[in-house]
Amino acid sequence: MSAITIYHNPQCGTSRNVLALIRHCGIEPTVIHYLENPPDETTLRDLLAKMAIGPQQLLRRNVAPYHDLGLDNDNISDEQIIAAMLQQPILINRPIVITEKGCKLCRPSEAVLDILPVALPAVFYKEDGEAIYPR
Structure with a gap:
């Protein structure tokens, strides 16, 4: 199986899920x-290129630097957005997952299923108790 990488923030519930x-x-x-x-x-x-999205689509808007930097x-x-993200990484939305099947901003968390190399083996329960069922 090929490698999978996740750009993760352990303080983020979606990223943890x-x-x-x-x-x-x-x-x-x-x-x-x-x-x-x-x-x-x-x-x-x-x-950004692998996800086929622009910086606007990856930009977190609910953090202080978004307003402080005039974004x-x-x-x-x-x-300017890329420069701000490099200066303040908290502006980069997450989690970003890279697999052999693609690279994706995984919001909502079940979006990761589209690029995983294996099927979900059994029901998975998010931190809030919401169930994600195998497709």
Whole structure:
């Protein structure tokens, strides 16, 4: 089985659920705590390209740096967003999962099932008790 990588924030419930869901499938991924080990510019741009999304779609809006850096301005450029994400990694939405089947921002957490190399073996329960059933 090929490697799986998750850009993870253990303080985020969705990120914890995705990591637990991957492990529930019998896979131990490479875990990158992206706040402590943020992606460099090349890696960030590569992730965006692999996900086929723009910086606006990866931008977290519910954190202080979003407003503090003026990212709520309608005229903000993609380059400015990328620069802000590199300066303040908390602005990068998560979790991002990379598998042999693709790279995806996994929100909601069950979105990871689209790119896992194995099927969900049994029902999985999120932290809040919500069930995710095998497809």
